Each structure stands twice: as C-alpha cells, then as structure tokens.
Amino acid sequence: MRLMTDLLYRRPCAGRAVSVFFLFIALGLLVSVTGGAGAADTSIKGIRFGENAGRTRIVLDVSQATTPRLFLLRDPNRVVIDLAGAEWLNTTPASARGVVARYRHGLFSADTYRIVLDLSRAAVIARSFTLPPNGKRGYRLVIDLEPADQDRFLAAVAATRKARQASRVPEHDIVQTPVRRASDKRVIVVDPGHGGIDPGTLGVLGVNEKIITLRMARVIRKELAKNPRYEVHLTRDRDIFIPLRKRIDIARRHGAELFISVHADAIKNPKVRGGTVYTLSETSSDREAARLAAKENKSDLIAGLNLEEAADEVSSILIELAQRETMNYSAEFAGMLLPEMRREVVMHKRGHRFAGFVVLKAPDVPSVLIETGYLSNRADARVLDSAEGRLRIARAIRRATDKYFERLTAMGR
Ligand SMILES: [Zn+2]
Known part of the structure; x- marks a missing residue:
C-alpha cells in the first residue's frame, strides 16, 4: 500500500478545489445538456487510500475528468460515490485506511457505477477535486474525508440529500390488479x-x-x-x-x-x-x-x-x-x-x-x-x-x- 505522498502533501490549486455544492450544480448542468450519460464513457483504472493529518484520502484513477455524485448515508455510516457512465477496469484491490473500514463497488443502475465506503466512524467530505494528468499518472479523482462528530455527520447527510435523490432507482409501484398475461405460455x-x-x-x-x-x-x-x-x-x-x-x-x-x-x-x-x-x-x-x-x-x-x-x-x-x-x-x-x-x-x-x-x-x-x-x-x-x-x-x-x-x-x- 503506497502512502501517495505526492498527493497527500500537495495542495490542489484553488481553481481545482471545488466544493461539493458546486459539484452538484455542475452535474445538474451536465445532465441537462447531454440528457443523461451514455454507458461507460469513463474507465476507473485504480483506487488508493491514504492518510495524512487526520484526513483520509481516496484517489481514483480515471480515464477522463469526471464529476461524481457524492453523498452520505447513516445507519450504518457510509459515503457513496456515483459515477455516471463509468466502468471498473481496476484489477488491483486496495486496503481501506483511516475512517474507511472497507469498500465495495459495482453497477448500481444501467448508467451509474457506484463505490460505497463503509465508515469506521462518523466523517464528512472535506473536499473533492480532479487532478489533471502529470508525467506519471492520468486524471485522478480525489476525495478527502475528515472525522466529524455525529451531529456534523448528520448535517452532512441532510446536505447531500439532493445528490442521493438524483441517484434514486426509479420507483416501480406494485399494482394491486394482476398483470394480463401476454402469451398462452x-x-x-x-x-x-x-x-x-x-x-x-x-x-x-x-x-x-x-x-x-x-x-x-x-x-x-x-x-x-x-x-x-x-x-x-x-x-x-x-x-x-x-x-x-x-x-x-x-x-x-x-x-x-x-x-x-x-x-x-x-x-x-x-x-x-x-x-x-x-x-x-x-x-x-x-x-x-x-x-x-x-x-x-x-x-x-x-x-x-x-x-x-x-x-x-x-x-x-x-x-x-x-x-x-x-x-x-x-x-x-x-x-x-x-x-x-x-x-x-x-x-x-x-x-x-x-x-x-x-x-x-x-x-x-x-x-x-x-x-x-x-x-x-x-x-x-x-x-x-x-x-x-x-x-x-x-x-x-x-x-x-x-x-x-x-x-x-x-x-x-
Ligand atoms: Zn443471497
């Protein structure tokens, strides 16, 4: 497990540090312009965890700049990272660290790839930004988590509610009348x-x-x-x-x-x-x-x-x-x-x-x-x-x- 010192000690320049609030705005615009994402535009090629100064950093190697939908869930406490039109190509599992006890990933819906981080304690998203390619690595999506008390965590759960709702699977209500049989079979x-x-x-x-x-x-x-x-x-x-x-x-x-x-x-x-x-x-x-x-x-x-x-x-x-x-x-x-x-x-x-x-x-x-x-x-x-x-x-x-x-x-x- 690398410590990712190059990432952990470098402050992103101000222009790249985007608050979670603006991420949602940006995503809303993106969806309204494109009418929803196509399948597998972005490849996730790697995942790493690091710790520095009490913060836990999650780095995703991605094939292009991408805007995640980030939200928090309680009972149990989790961070959810949704990437529209993404596919997972990474074959190297990483050990979770810091406030992340474990993680899992998979298709959530036809056009959303989801990564769920199970938290070992309450934490909030301190910041999230994308790093452009440098000589060594391509685009990296970086998410920093910091420990928080339960009140602050719950406030963050409420604040990210909008992103959560955007990722909702369409509700299919159960009709109480039987569906007519379409075939004799x-x-x-x-x-x-x-x-x-x-x-x-x-x-x-x-x-x-x-x-x-x-x-x-x-x-x-x-x-x-x-x-x-x-x-x-x-x-x-x-x-x-x-x-x-x-x-x-x-x-x-x-x-x-x-x-x-x-x-x-x-x-x-x-x-x-x-x-x-x-x-x-x-x-x-x-x-x-x-x-x-x-x-x-x-x-x-x-x-x-x-x-x-x-x-x-x-x-x-x-x-x-x-x-x-x-x-x-x-x-x-x-x-x-x-x-x-x-x-x-x-x-x-x-x-x-x-x-x-x-x-x-x-x-x-x-x-x-x-x-x-x-x-x-x-x-x-x-x-x-x-x-x-x-x-x-x-x-x-x-x-x-x-x-x-x-x-x-x-x-x-
Ligand atoms: Zn089962």
Missing part, C-alpha cells in the same frame, strides 16, 4: 440474487454469491426453455444491482406464474452444508430462517439505496388477504421441488422453511427462494460453481416446474 421468471454493488456472500473458494447465482440462473433458463410451453425471463442477465421490489415488479410485468429466486448462503461453521427451499411467511419457521431472511433483505441497504426506500423494503412483512392463495401455490411448488432437489444435490434436513423475504412478496405470483447450498462449505461451493452442479439443480427445477404446471392445467388453471 406459462411465464417463469428466474431471479439471480444480488448483483452489481451488492455482491451477496463471499464463498470459501473466493467467488461471490452474485456470480454463482447469475451463472446458475442462466442454466436454469436454458433448461426450462427446452419446454416449448414455457416463456422464461431473468430479472438480470448481467452483473447489475436490482432493488428487491423491482425484482417483484419485473416478475409481475412479465405476467409471471412462477418466480424462482436463486441464492447461496454462508455461515461461520464450515461443516454445515445443504440447500433449502424458502417460501414467504409472516413468522419464520425457525431462528436460522429468520437470520437468513434478515440477511437477504439487507440487499438494498448494502447497495446504498436511500434510507426512506430501504426502510420501506425491510419493513415487517404483513400478508394481505390476496396473498394467501398465492402462498398456498408457492408452498405447493416448494413441496414438489424439494424431492427433485434431493435427487440431485445435498439438501438440508428441514428442506422447506418459511421466512419474511421481501423478494417473495408479490401478491399474485407464486414465489420460492432457493438457497442452493452453503458457499462457506467447500463441498457445496464446488458443486455450486461447477457446470455439472448447475445442470443438476436446473434439471431438478425443470422436473418440479413440469409437475407443478401439469397439476395447474389439470385443475383448469
């Missing part, structure tokens, strides 16, 4: 958990859950699509963040009759293994199920979604009347899926459990969440990240799906 939506700025859990083999779930979902789609009576969609087909509620919305917009969310778990005990099928319930079937639902429901928080939205997403699950029938169908599908899964992979003793997963809350789409296994267990992790393991799980899902829809057809639905 049975529509199935497969939902690869996490993505983009939300990596999910980190496996013992070093692969993130978001990668495992996307690879798995693609194989499931391919397997299901072999049945000409099915129309299959994914909630995401790339490494991008999708808010929990938007995943439900995607299923409803497609007129889905079945929603399958794919995840993989991780816990402290590396010996624990086996998959579990979850369906929605007001009360969790057990403590383990409650822990897992709380963890999965944090996705939006991890992505730095703004507080009001995130609070709404993780609010307690209240089951509406219309949802009860849907829940029965979900449980029926789970009951068919479990034995098929057992034929292919190791499943938990209590293989069907219940908890308040936000992503399962579509009022009219039968939904299950499959924790395909534990990435904290070596044997499970190998299965989940292998072509054969993916195919086994996909086949189990196809057989269960066939049975489920055959039964619906027999019942005249």
Whole structure:
C-alpha cells in the first residue's frame, strides 16, 4: 500500500478545489445538456487510500475528468460515490485506511457505477477535486474525508440529500390488479440474487454469491426453455444491482406464474452444508430462517439505496388477504421441488422453511427462494460453481416446474 505522498502533501490549486455544492450544480448542468450519460464513457483504472493529518484520502484513477455524485448515508455510516457512465477496469484491490473500514463497488443502475465506503466512524467530505494528468499518472479523482462528530455527520447527510435523490432507482409501484398475461405460455421468471454493488456472500473458494447465482440462473433458463410451453425471463442477465421490489415488479410485468429466486448462503461453521427451499411467511419457521431472511433483505441497504426506500423494503412483512392463495401455490411448488432437489444435490434436513423475504412478496405470483447450498462449505461451493452442479439443480427445477404446471392445467388453471 503506497502512502501517495505526492498527493497527500500537495495542495490542489484553488481553481481545482471545488466544493461539493458546486459539484452538484455542475452535474445538474451536465445532465441537462447531454440528457443523461451514455454507458461507460469513463474507465476507473485504480483506487488508493491514504492518510495524512487526520484526513483520509481516496484517489481514483480515471480515464477522463469526471464529476461524481457524492453523498452520505447513516445507519450504518457510509459515503457513496456515483459515477455516471463509468466502468471498473481496476484489477488491483486496495486496503481501506483511516475512517474507511472497507469498500465495495459495482453497477448500481444501467448508467451509474457506484463505490460505497463503509465508515469506521462518523466523517464528512472535506473536499473533492480532479487532478489533471502529470508525467506519471492520468486524471485522478480525489476525495478527502475528515472525522466529524455525529451531529456534523448528520448535517452532512441532510446536505447531500439532493445528490442521493438524483441517484434514486426509479420507483416501480406494485399494482394491486394482476398483470394480463401476454402469451398462452406459462411465464417463469428466474431471479439471480444480488448483483452489481451488492455482491451477496463471499464463498470459501473466493467467488461471490452474485456470480454463482447469475451463472446458475442462466442454466436454469436454458433448461426450462427446452419446454416449448414455457416463456422464461431473468430479472438480470448481467452483473447489475436490482432493488428487491423491482425484482417483484419485473416478475409481475412479465405476467409471471412462477418466480424462482436463486441464492447461496454462508455461515461461520464450515461443516454445515445443504440447500433449502424458502417460501414467504409472516413468522419464520425457525431462528436460522429468520437470520437468513434478515440477511437477504439487507440487499438494498448494502447497495446504498436511500434510507426512506430501504426502510420501506425491510419493513415487517404483513400478508394481505390476496396473498394467501398465492402462498398456498408457492408452498405447493416448494413441496414438489424439494424431492427433485434431493435427487440431485445435498439438501438440508428441514428442506422447506418459511421466512419474511421481501423478494417473495408479490401478491399474485407464486414465489420460492432457493438457497442452493452453503458457499462457506467447500463441498457445496464446488458443486455450486461447477457446470455439472448447475445442470443438476436446473434439471431438478425443470422436473418440479413440469409437475407443478401439469397439476395447474389439470385443475383448469
Ligand atoms: Zn443471497
């Protein structure tokens, strides 16, 4: 880890030191002129952290001068750096320092790349500016953080609210009437958990859950699509963040009759293994199920979604009347899926459990969440990240799906 003495001790000239306030003005003008940024205009080629005189400096090597959207979030305290039309090309991880405990990054939306800094204590943005290329390095985006008391931090959270709102993911309200089915086919939506700025859990083999779930979902789609009576969609087909509620919305917009969310778990005990099928319930079937639902429901928080939205997403699950029938169908599908899964992979003793997963809350789409296994267990992790393991799980899902829809057809639905 370099200390970046050249940067740390040089004061930027006054013209380059731009206050956060002016950054917002500048960005507003930029957006109004260009009508929004295109994809990947700016490459992020490096990230470094340094400390000097109590301040923490974050330096991003960027391919061109760029204006970030910067804002602060509380509970937990975070700094969010959004870059419009940017892509991450850096391959050298840096250790966080100073007030930054750790950081993560990923696509937040189709045209916004996000870096989230988790703070070890309250801090504010002291200044932010861009350095032009010198002989050694290209453009650098520099952000200085300084420790602050909680009051000053909260004031800064409020002051950066505008930037936060500019980065809001468009709200897709859930319509209470069913979406009309567009085709005669049975529509199935497969939902690869996490993505983009939300990596999910980190496996013992070093692969993130978001990668495992996307690879798995693609194989499931391919397997299901072999049945000409099915129309299959994914909630995401790339490494991008999708808010929990938007995943439900995607299923409803497609007129889905079945929603399958794919995840993989991780816990402290590396010996624990086996998959579990979850369906929605007001009360969790057990403590383990409650822990897992709380963890999965944090996705939006991890992505730095703004507080009001995130609070709404993780609010307690209240089951509406219309949802009860849907829940029965979900449980029926789970009951068919479990034995098929057992034929292919190791499943938990209590293989069907219940908890308040936000992503399962579509009022009219039968939904299950499959924790395909534990990435904290070596044997499970190998299965989940292998072509054969993916195919086994996909086949189990196809057989269960066939049975489920055959039964619906027999019942005249
Ligand atoms: Zn997950």
